[in-house]
Amino acid sequence: MHEFGIMEAALETAAQKTRAAGATQIHRLKLRVGKLSGVVPEALQFAFDALKDKSLAAQAVLEIEEVPAVCWCADCAAEFETADLKYECPRCHQPSGDLRRGKQMELASLEIS
């Protein structure tokens, strides 16, 4: 359900930036979504399809880049990608709560004219 609100916020920011650049149409909207962001790409796509007609992105393609969840292991002084979202270092098997990537929810770029 909250993917709708998030997509509305994304479309609003996108419209602002598009107008500020002197353009009137969005052709491609690229989002970057972390595995731990709490949003589901399929639900974002659904929200986009439902909301786009009223926006500058009516003709746009939505692209979603998923970012893996990456933690920092202090003992090994190394990053590791979490497998199945179990935050265990594959080298020393200690759990880590130090998340370095994977929570973001970003408007990455727009293709406009």
Added chain:
Amino acid sequence: MCQECGCSQPGPYQVGDRKIDAHTHTLPDGTVITHSHHDHGPSHAHGHEHHHHGHAHHILNLNTGILNANDRAAEQNRGAFKALNLLVLNVVSSPGAGKTTLLTKTLNELKGRLRCAVIVGDLATDNDAARLRTTGAPVVQIATGTLCHLEAGMVAEAVKQLDLRALDLLIIENVGNLVCPASFDLGEAVRVVLHSVTEGEDKPLKYPPMFHSADVVGVTKTDMAAAADFDRELALKNIRQASPRAKIFEFSARTGDGIQAWCDYLVALKTAGR
């Protein structure tokens, strides 16, 4: 202004003998971007043009957070709370895990130790607020309508109805939902995720974003563990795996088991000035 990062445009700079007409940024996700500024045009910087529709398309690289507005509001809340030395909890769980019962018990136990107030969010009704008011603590109900989570702006509005200077502890009882509230920082110091024994042992594994963000995980309704065939060891193992940072409490609001330790923890946190 640089369209890649929104920074103001620096002039060329020098490292040792080397002149550099470029700068680097580290994005929030750790990606390092290096780019030069000399080719910035007013509208086509960093972009490229296609002409397949007979007019130019160009790319705007934004890399801007979608929930920036909420995050900013949350930081404002956090700053205000810190300035008042007010301890703020954001309590989340699935519906029916026992948030209101635990909080009612907690408020009663903390009487004379901490001055408390509650902000409680639900889609509709003020039933929870009425239950919490029986403790004598000030309670503000937020009815979110159809919204499945509280946002920082709502909390900022709700605290206007409270005398924050007369408080030590503000507890925000979020909407019963283990998904969406994970994405919305409210400006709390401590995020408390509750999980009742009747929900099984694998809740933490099923809702990773929420559990990973927890500062405290509380297992509720422990008096019902036997009836629910609850495997305590497995549940604790799953919690440690999903919430490596979290402090774990186990309690029963009905029997009062574990409530003392929980309240002592809150008093200690407040005393430590969090």
